[in-house]
Amino acid sequence: MNDDRDAPTVRDVSDWWSTAISRVEPDVIELRGHPIQELIGSTSFVAVIWLLLRGQLPTPGQERLLEAALVSSVDHGPHAPSIAVARIAATCGIGLNNAVASAVNTLGDVHGGAGEQCLHLLGEVATRAGAGESVESAASSVVGRWRARSRYLPGYGHRFHTVDPRREPLLRRVQEAVDDGVVTGAYLRAAEAVEGELARGRSRPVPINVDGCTAVVYGELGFAPPLARGLFVLSRSVGILAHAWEETGQGRRNKGPMPPSIPPTFLS
Template identity: 50%
Template structure:
Protein backbone atom coordinates (compact mmCIF):
# COMPACT_ATOMS: atom_id res chain seq x y z
CA UNK A 1 0.00 0.00 0.00
CA UNK A 2 1.31 3.44 -0.94
CA UNK A 3 2.44 5.73 1.85
CA UNK A 4 -0.35 8.34 2.13
CA UNK A 5 2.13 10.93 3.42
CA UNK A 6 4.58 10.59 0.53
CA UNK A 7 3.03 13.32 -1.59
CA UNK A 8 2.85 15.61 1.43
CA UNK A 9 6.52 15.11 2.19
CA UNK A 10 7.38 16.04 -1.39
CA UNK A 11 5.26 19.21 -1.26
CA UNK A 12 8.25 21.25 -0.07
CA UNK A 13 11.74 20.25 -1.16
CA UNK A 14 14.93 21.80 0.22
CA UNK A 15 18.65 21.17 0.27
CA UNK A 16 19.18 23.87 2.90
CA UNK A 17 18.10 22.26 6.15
CA UNK A 18 17.29 18.81 7.51
CA UNK A 19 15.58 18.84 10.87
CA UNK A 20 14.05 16.33 13.23
CA UNK A 21 13.73 16.17 17.03
CA UNK A 22 17.18 16.64 18.52
CA UNK A 23 18.90 17.28 15.18
CA UNK A 24 19.35 20.37 12.98
CA UNK A 25 21.64 20.07 9.96
CA UNK A 26 22.40 23.10 7.75
CA UNK A 27 23.67 22.09 4.31
CA UNK A 28 24.74 18.79 5.87
CA UNK A 29 26.56 20.35 8.84
CA UNK A 30 25.18 19.83 12.36
CA UNK A 31 24.22 23.23 13.69
CA UNK A 32 26.20 22.68 16.88
CA UNK A 33 29.35 22.32 14.74
CA UNK A 34 28.68 25.70 13.10
CA UNK A 35 27.81 27.66 16.23
CA UNK A 36 30.92 29.39 17.51
CA UNK A 37 32.90 28.46 14.40
CA UNK A 38 31.22 30.33 11.55
CA UNK A 39 30.66 34.06 11.72
CA UNK A 40 27.39 35.55 10.50
CA UNK A 41 28.69 36.42 7.02
CA UNK A 42 29.98 32.87 6.55
CA UNK A 43 26.60 31.56 7.67
CA UNK A 44 24.82 33.79 5.16
CA UNK A 45 26.94 32.37 2.36
CA UNK A 46 26.51 28.79 3.51
CA UNK A 47 22.76 29.28 3.55
CA UNK A 48 22.35 30.99 0.17
CA UNK A 49 25.23 29.44 -1.79
CA UNK A 50 25.54 26.06 -0.09
CA UNK A 51 29.28 26.24 0.50
CA UNK A 52 31.83 27.65 2.90
CA UNK A 53 33.74 30.77 1.90
CA UNK A 54 37.52 30.97 1.73
CA UNK A 55 38.79 33.65 4.16
CA UNK A 56 39.71 36.25 1.51
CA UNK A 57 36.37 35.92 -0.25
CA UNK A 58 34.56 36.06 3.08
CA UNK A 59 36.31 39.33 3.88
CA UNK A 60 35.10 40.84 0.61
CA UNK A 61 31.51 39.79 1.20
CA UNK A 62 31.68 41.16 4.71
CA UNK A 63 33.06 44.47 3.44
CA UNK A 64 30.23 44.79 0.91
CA UNK A 65 27.57 44.06 3.52
CA UNK A 66 29.09 46.50 6.00
CA UNK A 67 29.37 49.27 3.41
CA UNK A 68 25.70 49.30 2.43
CA UNK A 69 24.01 49.25 5.85
CA UNK A 70 22.82 52.87 5.89
CA UNK A 71 22.75 56.14 4.00
CA UNK A 72 21.01 58.46 6.43
CA UNK A 73 17.44 59.25 7.53
CA UNK A 74 16.57 60.93 4.22
CA UNK A 75 16.95 57.68 2.30
CA UNK A 76 13.34 56.63 1.59
CA UNK A 77 13.55 53.21 3.22
CA UNK A 78 15.11 54.67 6.37
CA UNK A 79 12.57 57.51 6.50
CA UNK A 80 9.74 55.02 6.20
CA UNK A 81 11.14 52.92 9.04
CA UNK A 82 11.26 55.97 11.31
CA UNK A 83 7.80 57.20 10.32
CA UNK A 84 6.33 53.75 10.85
CA UNK A 85 7.92 53.60 14.31
CA UNK A 86 6.02 56.76 15.28
CA UNK A 87 2.73 55.18 14.23
CA UNK A 88 2.69 52.72 17.10
CA UNK A 89 3.72 49.59 15.17
CA UNK A 90 6.37 47.16 16.35
CA UNK A 91 9.90 46.85 15.03
CA UNK A 92 8.94 44.03 12.70
CA UNK A 93 6.25 46.14 11.03
CA UNK A 94 8.52 49.19 10.79
CA UNK A 95 11.22 47.06 9.18
CA UNK A 96 8.79 45.37 6.80
CA UNK A 97 7.37 48.73 5.71
CA UNK A 98 10.87 49.98 4.91
CA UNK A 99 12.09 46.82 3.19
CA UNK A 100 9.03 46.77 0.95
CA UNK A 101 10.12 49.97 -0.84
CA UNK A 102 13.51 48.53 -1.81
CA UNK A 103 12.56 47.94 -5.42
CA UNK A 104 13.85 48.70 -8.90
CA UNK A 105 14.38 52.44 -8.26
CA UNK A 106 15.44 52.53 -4.60
CA UNK A 107 17.58 49.48 -3.97
CA UNK A 108 17.64 47.89 -7.41
CA UNK A 109 20.67 49.56 -8.98
CA UNK A 110 23.05 46.87 -7.78
CA UNK A 111 21.03 44.12 -9.44
CA UNK A 112 20.91 45.98 -12.74
CA UNK A 113 24.60 46.77 -12.48
CA UNK A 114 25.36 43.08 -11.98
CA UNK A 115 23.39 42.35 -15.15
CA UNK A 116 25.48 44.91 -17.04
CA UNK A 117 28.75 43.48 -15.72
CA UNK A 118 27.65 39.99 -16.77
CA UNK A 119 26.79 41.21 -20.28
CA UNK A 120 30.17 42.92 -20.65
CA UNK A 121 31.98 39.88 -19.26
CA UNK A 122 30.18 37.56 -21.69
CA UNK A 123 31.42 39.64 -24.61
CA UNK A 124 34.92 39.88 -23.17
CA UNK A 125 35.11 36.11 -22.71
CA UNK A 126 34.13 35.80 -26.38
CA UNK A 127 37.20 37.84 -27.32
CA UNK A 128 35.90 41.41 -27.37
CA UNK A 129 38.00 44.13 -25.74
CA UNK A 130 36.46 45.72 -22.65
CA UNK A 131 35.95 49.19 -24.22
CA UNK A 132 34.15 47.64 -27.21
CA UNK A 133 32.04 45.39 -24.96
CA UNK A 134 31.12 48.34 -22.74
CA UNK A 135 30.18 50.39 -25.81
CA UNK A 136 27.91 47.64 -27.07
CA UNK A 137 26.17 47.13 -23.72
CA UNK A 138 25.85 50.73 -22.55
CA UNK A 139 25.26 52.65 -25.78
CA UNK A 140 21.49 51.97 -25.59
CA UNK A 141 21.43 53.51 -22.10
CA UNK A 142 22.99 56.73 -23.34
CA UNK A 143 20.87 56.82 -26.50
CA UNK A 144 17.74 56.61 -24.34
CA UNK A 145 19.19 59.06 -21.79
CA UNK A 146 18.94 56.48 -19.05
CA UNK A 147 21.02 56.63 -15.89
CA UNK A 148 23.82 54.10 -15.74
CA UNK A 149 23.18 52.06 -12.57
CA UNK A 150 26.15 51.89 -10.25
CA UNK A 151 27.86 55.06 -11.49
CA UNK A 152 27.54 58.64 -10.29
CA UNK A 153 25.82 59.77 -7.11
CA UNK A 154 23.35 62.54 -6.36
CA UNK A 155 25.07 63.33 -3.05
CA UNK A 156 28.72 62.22 -3.23
CA UNK A 157 31.09 63.52 -5.89
CA UNK A 158 33.11 60.38 -5.16
CA UNK A 159 31.50 57.72 -3.01
CA UNK A 160 33.97 56.90 -0.18
CA UNK A 161 32.43 53.47 0.24
CA UNK A 162 33.13 52.56 -3.38
CA UNK A 163 36.74 53.75 -3.15
CA UNK A 164 37.42 51.44 -0.23
CA UNK A 165 35.56 48.45 -1.66
CA UNK A 166 37.40 48.67 -4.96
CA UNK A 167 40.76 48.90 -3.19
CA UNK A 168 39.93 45.79 -1.17
CA UNK A 169 38.81 43.90 -4.26
CA UNK A 170 41.92 44.85 -6.22
CA UNK A 171 44.06 43.66 -3.31
CA UNK A 172 42.14 40.37 -3.21
CA UNK A 173 42.64 39.95 -6.95
CA UNK A 174 46.38 40.54 -6.51
CA UNK A 175 46.37 37.66 -4.00
CA UNK A 176 44.42 35.46 -6.49
CA UNK A 177 41.47 35.27 -4.10
CA UNK A 178 39.17 36.51 -6.88
CA UNK A 179 39.67 36.77 -10.63
CA UNK A 180 39.79 40.55 -10.91
CA UNK A 181 37.77 40.41 -14.15
CA UNK A 182 34.92 42.47 -12.78
CA UNK A 183 37.18 45.04 -11.18
CA UNK A 184 38.59 45.61 -14.66
CA UNK A 185 35.09 45.81 -16.12
CA UNK A 186 34.00 48.35 -13.51
CA UNK A 187 37.08 50.46 -14.14
CA UNK A 188 36.49 50.10 -17.88
CA UNK A 189 32.95 51.42 -17.53
CA UNK A 190 34.22 54.38 -15.50
CA UNK A 191 36.72 55.22 -18.22
CA UNK A 192 34.18 54.83 -21.02
CA UNK A 193 31.64 57.03 -19.26
CA UNK A 194 34.31 59.66 -18.69
CA UNK A 195 35.03 59.72 -22.41
CA UNK A 196 31.37 59.85 -23.36
CA UNK A 197 30.23 62.47 -20.87
CA UNK A 198 33.48 64.45 -20.74
CA UNK A 199 33.28 64.41 -16.95
CA UNK A 200 34.12 62.04 -14.13
CA UNK A 201 31.26 59.69 -13.29
CA UNK A 202 32.83 57.40 -10.68
CA UNK A 203 31.47 54.15 -9.37
CA UNK A 204 29.08 54.39 -6.43
CA UNK A 205 28.23 51.92 -3.67
CA UNK A 206 25.92 49.92 -5.95
CA UNK A 207 28.59 49.58 -8.62
CA UNK A 208 31.28 48.62 -6.12
CA UNK A 209 29.20 46.04 -4.27
CA UNK A 210 28.19 44.67 -7.66
CA UNK A 211 31.89 44.23 -8.48
CA UNK A 212 32.34 42.18 -5.31
CA UNK A 213 29.17 40.15 -5.83
CA UNK A 214 30.19 39.45 -9.44
CA UNK A 215 33.67 38.37 -8.35
CA UNK A 216 31.99 35.97 -5.90
CA UNK A 217 29.67 34.59 -8.57
CA UNK A 218 26.45 36.06 -7.13
CA UNK A 219 23.51 36.10 -9.58
CA UNK A 220 21.87 39.54 -10.05
CA UNK A 221 18.65 38.66 -8.22
CA UNK A 222 20.55 37.33 -5.23
CA UNK A 223 22.69 40.47 -5.30
CA UNK A 224 19.61 42.54 -4.58
CA UNK A 225 18.66 40.17 -1.78
CA UNK A 226 22.08 40.61 -0.19
CA UNK A 227 21.74 44.39 -0.45
CA UNK A 228 18.35 44.21 1.26
CA UNK A 229 19.89 42.06 3.98
CA UNK A 230 22.61 44.66 4.50
CA UNK A 231 20.29 47.68 4.47
CA UNK A 232 18.00 45.89 6.95
CA UNK A 233 20.64 46.56 9.59
CA UNK A 234 20.32 50.31 9.09
CA UNK A 235 16.54 50.03 8.94
CA UNK A 236 16.51 48.20 12.27
CA UNK A 237 18.88 50.70 13.88
CA UNK A 238 16.80 53.71 12.79
CA UNK A 239 13.48 52.11 13.71
CA UNK A 240 14.84 51.25 17.15
CA UNK A 241 16.35 54.71 17.65
CA UNK A 242 13.06 56.36 16.71
CA UNK A 243 11.20 54.06 19.08
CA UNK A 244 13.54 55.16 21.87
CA UNK A 245 13.17 58.84 20.95
CA UNK A 246 9.39 58.65 20.88
CA UNK A 247 7.27 60.91 18.74
CA UNK A 248 3.78 60.34 17.44
CA UNK A 249 2.63 60.11 13.83
CA UNK A 250 5.57 61.97 12.33
CA UNK A 251 5.26 62.61 8.60
CA UNK A 252 8.07 63.15 6.10
CA UNK A 253 8.46 66.85 7.02
CA UNK A 254 7.39 69.01 10.00
CA UNK A 255 3.76 70.20 9.67
CA UNK A 256 4.91 73.83 9.46
CA UNK A 257 6.69 73.08 6.18
CA UNK A 258 3.45 72.11 4.53
CA UNK A 259 3.11 70.96 0.95
CA UNK A 260 2.08 72.28 -2.47
CA UNK A 261 -1.56 72.03 -3.50
CA UNK A 262 -2.11 72.06 -7.26
CA UNK A 263 -5.83 71.39 -7.52
CA UNK A 264 -8.71 73.77 -8.32
CA UNK A 265 -9.76 76.60 -6.02
CA UNK A 266 -13.16 77.79 -4.78
CA UNK A 267 -15.33 75.35 -6.71
CA UNK A 268 -19.08 75.34 -6.02
CA UNK A 269 -22.03 73.29 -7.24
CA UNK A 270 -23.76 76.39 -8.67
Protein backbone atom coordinates (compact mmCIF):
# COMPACT_ATOMS: atom_id res chain seq x y z
CA MET A 1 0.00 0.00 0.00
CA ASN A 2 1.51 3.29 -1.11
CA ASP A 3 1.34 6.34 1.11
CA ASP A 4 1.98 9.63 -0.71
CA ARG A 5 2.02 11.70 2.46
CA ASP A 6 5.33 13.36 3.29
CA ALA A 7 7.30 11.76 6.08
CA PRO A 8 7.48 13.82 9.29
CA THR A 9 10.46 16.14 9.51
CA VAL A 10 12.49 17.31 12.48
CA ARG A 11 10.68 20.65 12.16
CA ASP A 12 7.34 18.87 12.44
CA VAL A 13 8.46 17.31 15.71
CA SER A 14 9.81 20.63 16.99
CA ASP A 15 6.57 22.42 16.14
CA TRP A 16 4.62 19.74 18.03
CA TRP A 17 5.95 21.24 21.29
CA SER A 18 6.21 24.86 20.19
CA THR A 19 6.06 27.29 23.12
CA ALA A 20 6.66 30.94 23.84
CA ILE A 21 7.21 30.28 27.56
CA SER A 22 10.69 28.83 27.70
CA ARG A 23 13.70 28.12 25.53
CA VAL A 24 16.00 25.38 26.80
CA GLU A 25 19.04 24.35 24.80
CA PRO A 26 22.55 23.28 25.77
CA ASP A 27 23.89 26.01 28.11
CA VAL A 28 20.74 28.12 27.58
CA ILE A 29 17.65 28.55 29.78
CA GLU A 30 15.38 31.47 28.95
CA LEU A 31 11.96 32.30 30.41
CA ARG A 32 9.94 34.46 28.03
CA GLY A 33 13.21 35.62 26.51
CA HIS A 34 14.88 36.42 29.85
CA PRO A 35 18.04 34.40 30.62
CA ILE A 36 17.54 32.54 33.88
CA GLN A 37 20.90 33.75 35.19
CA GLU A 38 19.63 37.33 34.96
CA LEU A 39 16.40 36.50 36.81
CA ILE A 40 18.07 34.63 39.68
CA GLY A 41 18.71 37.03 42.54
CA SER A 42 17.09 40.00 40.81
CA THR A 43 13.49 38.91 40.25
CA SER A 44 11.01 37.71 42.86
CA PHE A 45 9.14 34.43 42.61
CA VAL A 46 5.87 36.37 42.29
CA ALA A 47 7.28 38.39 39.40
CA VAL A 48 8.38 35.18 37.66
CA ILE A 49 4.86 33.78 38.05
CA TRP A 50 3.57 36.89 36.29
CA LEU A 51 6.28 36.63 33.64
CA LEU A 52 5.45 33.04 32.76
CA LEU A 53 1.68 33.60 32.69
CA ARG A 54 1.60 37.01 31.04
CA GLY A 55 4.72 37.17 28.91
CA GLN A 56 6.39 40.18 30.48
CA LEU A 57 7.56 41.27 33.91
CA PRO A 58 5.02 43.07 36.10
CA THR A 59 5.28 46.65 37.25
CA PRO A 60 6.09 47.06 40.96
CA GLY A 61 2.44 47.88 41.66
CA GLN A 62 1.18 44.82 39.83
CA GLU A 63 3.70 42.64 41.62
CA ARG A 64 2.67 43.92 45.06
CA LEU A 65 -1.00 43.32 44.36
CA LEU A 66 -0.47 39.79 43.03
CA GLU A 67 1.74 38.95 46.01
CA ALA A 68 -0.94 40.12 48.45
CA ALA A 69 -3.51 37.83 46.84
CA LEU A 70 -1.17 34.84 46.83
CA VAL A 71 -0.21 35.33 50.47
CA SER A 72 -3.85 35.59 51.55
CA SER A 73 -4.79 32.11 50.33
CA VAL A 74 -1.87 29.97 51.50
CA ASP A 75 -3.66 28.19 54.36
CA HIS A 76 -6.93 27.88 56.26
CA GLY A 77 -6.17 25.12 58.73
CA PRO A 78 -6.86 21.37 58.85
CA HIS A 79 -10.63 21.86 58.62
CA ALA A 80 -10.07 22.84 54.97
CA PRO A 81 -10.52 19.58 53.02
CA SER A 82 -7.34 20.05 50.98
CA ILE A 83 -5.22 20.48 54.12
CA ALA A 84 -6.90 17.55 55.89
CA VAL A 85 -6.32 15.30 52.88
CA ALA A 86 -2.66 16.32 52.75
CA ARG A 87 -2.18 15.37 56.39
CA ILE A 88 -4.05 12.09 56.05
CA ALA A 89 -2.14 11.15 52.90
CA ALA A 90 1.19 11.96 54.52
CA THR A 91 0.61 9.17 57.08
CA CYS A 92 0.00 6.51 54.44
CA GLY A 93 3.59 5.81 53.48
CA ILE A 94 3.70 8.03 50.42
CA GLY A 95 6.06 10.87 49.56
CA LEU A 96 5.48 14.59 50.00
CA ASN A 97 4.81 15.02 46.30
CA ASN A 98 2.04 12.40 46.49
CA ALA A 99 0.52 14.04 49.56
CA VAL A 100 0.55 17.43 47.85
CA ALA A 101 -0.96 15.98 44.68
CA SER A 102 -3.69 14.23 46.67
CA ALA A 103 -4.61 17.51 48.33
CA VAL A 104 -4.49 19.60 45.17
CA ASN A 105 -6.83 17.13 43.49
CA THR A 106 -9.56 18.07 46.00
CA LEU A 107 -9.59 21.67 44.78
CA GLY A 108 -12.66 21.69 42.58
CA ASP A 109 -15.79 23.74 42.01
CA VAL A 110 -16.90 23.60 45.66
CA HIS A 111 -13.55 23.77 47.48
CA GLY A 112 -11.19 25.99 45.51
CA GLY A 113 -13.38 27.18 42.67
CA ALA A 114 -15.20 30.12 44.24
CA GLY A 115 -12.58 32.65 43.13
CA GLU A 116 -12.98 31.67 39.50
CA GLN A 117 -16.77 31.72 39.79
CA CYS A 118 -16.75 35.09 41.56
CA LEU A 119 -14.52 36.55 38.88
CA HIS A 120 -17.11 35.53 36.28
CA LEU A 121 -19.83 37.20 38.38
CA LEU A 122 -17.88 40.42 38.93
CA GLY A 123 -16.94 40.47 35.26
CA GLU A 124 -20.61 40.52 34.33
CA VAL A 125 -21.24 43.44 36.68
CA ALA A 126 -18.17 45.35 35.49
CA THR A 127 -19.06 44.81 31.83
CA ARG A 128 -22.60 46.13 32.28
CA ALA A 129 -21.36 49.08 34.30
CA GLY A 130 -18.74 49.80 31.65
CA ALA A 131 -21.52 49.93 29.05
CA GLY A 132 -23.27 52.77 30.87
CA GLU A 133 -25.50 51.04 33.41
CA SER A 134 -25.07 52.10 37.01
CA VAL A 135 -22.94 49.64 38.95
CA GLU A 136 -25.71 49.29 41.55
CA SER A 137 -28.28 48.36 38.89
CA ALA A 138 -25.85 45.97 37.24
CA ALA A 139 -25.13 44.30 40.58
CA SER A 140 -28.83 43.90 41.31
CA SER A 141 -29.52 42.28 37.94
CA VAL A 142 -26.53 39.97 37.99
CA VAL A 143 -27.08 38.88 41.61
CA GLY A 144 -30.72 38.15 40.84
CA ARG A 145 -29.80 36.00 37.86
CA TRP A 146 -27.11 34.09 39.78
CA ARG A 147 -29.42 33.52 42.74
CA ALA A 148 -32.09 32.13 40.44
CA ARG A 149 -29.62 29.34 39.64
CA SER A 150 -28.17 28.82 43.11
CA ARG A 151 -28.73 30.03 46.64
CA TYR A 152 -24.96 30.19 47.05
CA LEU A 153 -23.19 33.27 45.71
CA PRO A 154 -19.46 32.60 45.23
CA GLY A 155 -17.07 34.93 47.00
CA TYR A 156 -19.47 36.19 49.67
CA GLY A 157 -20.09 35.04 53.24
CA HIS A 158 -17.98 32.60 55.22
CA ARG A 159 -18.80 29.54 57.29
CA PHE A 160 -16.20 30.47 59.96
CA HIS A 161 -15.79 34.23 59.89
CA THR A 162 -18.39 36.92 60.44
CA VAL A 163 -16.04 39.17 58.50
CA ASP A 164 -13.12 37.48 56.75
CA PRO A 165 -9.94 38.94 58.32
CA ARG A 166 -8.35 38.99 54.87
CA ARG A 167 -11.03 41.29 53.44
CA GLU A 168 -9.85 44.66 54.69
CA PRO A 169 -6.13 44.39 53.87
CA LEU A 170 -6.78 43.01 50.39
CA LEU A 171 -9.41 45.56 49.41
CA ARG A 172 -7.29 48.34 50.91
CA ARG A 173 -4.39 47.34 48.69
CA VAL A 174 -6.65 47.28 45.65
CA GLN A 175 -7.84 50.79 46.50
CA GLU A 176 -4.24 51.93 46.88
CA ALA A 177 -3.50 50.46 43.46
CA VAL A 178 -6.47 52.36 42.04
CA ASP A 179 -5.23 55.60 43.61
CA ASP A 180 -1.77 54.97 42.14
CA GLY A 181 -3.15 54.32 38.68
CA VAL A 182 -2.04 50.66 38.66
CA VAL A 183 -5.59 49.34 38.08
CA THR A 184 -8.92 50.90 37.11
CA GLY A 185 -11.07 49.88 40.08
CA ALA A 186 -13.85 48.42 37.92
CA TYR A 187 -13.82 45.07 39.72
CA LEU A 188 -13.51 46.71 43.12
CA ARG A 189 -16.59 48.82 42.43
CA ALA A 190 -18.44 45.76 41.17
CA ALA A 191 -17.54 43.77 44.29
CA GLU A 192 -18.64 46.55 46.62
CA ALA A 193 -21.91 46.95 44.71
CA VAL A 194 -22.62 43.23 45.01
CA GLU A 195 -21.82 43.39 48.72
CA GLY A 196 -24.27 46.27 49.06
CA GLU A 197 -26.93 44.37 47.12
CA LEU A 198 -26.56 41.34 49.38
CA ALA A 199 -26.88 43.52 52.48
CA ARG A 200 -30.08 45.19 51.28
CA GLY A 201 -32.99 44.32 53.58
CA ARG A 202 -30.86 42.21 55.91
CA SER A 203 -30.03 42.80 59.56
CA ARG A 204 -26.68 41.06 59.06
CA PRO A 205 -24.57 41.79 56.00
CA VAL A 206 -22.97 39.15 53.79
CA PRO A 207 -19.42 40.49 53.41
CA ILE A 208 -17.05 39.51 50.67
CA ASN A 209 -14.63 36.73 51.59
CA VAL A 210 -11.08 35.92 50.52
CA ASP A 211 -12.26 34.22 47.31
CA GLY A 212 -14.14 37.35 46.36
CA CYS A 213 -11.27 39.63 47.33
CA THR A 214 -8.75 37.67 45.32
CA ALA A 215 -11.21 37.63 42.42
CA VAL A 216 -11.17 41.43 42.61
CA VAL A 217 -7.37 41.41 42.52
CA TYR A 218 -7.13 38.99 39.62
CA GLY A 219 -9.83 40.83 37.69
CA GLU A 220 -8.15 44.19 38.21
CA LEU A 221 -4.83 42.67 37.08
CA GLY A 222 -6.39 41.24 33.92
CA PHE A 223 -6.21 37.52 34.67
CA ALA A 224 -8.76 35.25 32.99
CA PRO A 225 -11.21 33.53 35.39
CA PRO A 226 -9.65 30.03 35.06
CA LEU A 227 -6.35 31.49 36.23
CA ALA A 228 -8.06 32.64 39.44
CA ARG A 229 -8.43 28.99 40.32
CA GLY A 230 -4.94 28.15 39.07
CA LEU A 231 -3.40 30.89 41.18
CA PHE A 232 -5.40 29.77 44.20
CA VAL A 233 -4.06 26.24 43.72
CA LEU A 234 -0.54 27.63 43.48
CA SER A 235 -1.01 29.62 46.68
CA ARG A 236 -2.73 26.88 48.69
CA SER A 237 -0.01 24.42 47.69
CA VAL A 238 2.28 26.24 50.12
CA GLY A 239 0.04 25.48 53.08
CA ILE A 240 -0.58 21.96 51.81
CA LEU A 241 3.17 21.29 51.71
CA ALA A 242 3.72 22.75 55.18
CA HIS A 243 0.94 20.66 56.74
CA ALA A 244 2.03 17.47 54.98
CA TRP A 245 5.59 18.02 56.19
CA GLU A 246 4.47 18.72 59.77
CA GLU A 247 2.33 15.59 59.77
CA THR A 248 5.26 13.41 58.69
CA GLY A 249 7.09 14.48 61.85
CA GLN A 250 4.27 13.54 64.22
CA GLY A 251 4.72 9.79 63.82
CA ARG A 252 1.14 8.81 63.03
CA ARG A 253 0.36 5.97 60.66
CA ASN A 254 -2.83 5.64 58.62
CA LYS A 255 -4.39 8.72 60.16
CA GLY A 256 -8.13 8.84 59.61
CA PRO A 257 -10.44 11.84 59.57
CA MET A 258 -11.15 11.51 63.32
CA PRO A 259 -9.53 9.78 66.32
CA PRO A 260 -10.15 6.03 66.58
CA SER A 261 -11.85 6.59 69.96
CA ILE A 262 -14.70 8.43 68.20
CA PRO A 263 -16.76 6.03 66.05
CA PRO A 264 -18.89 7.36 63.22
CA THR A 265 -22.65 7.39 63.72
CA PHE A 266 -24.18 4.18 62.43
CA LEU A 267 -27.48 4.70 60.62
CA SER A 268 -29.63 1.65 61.18
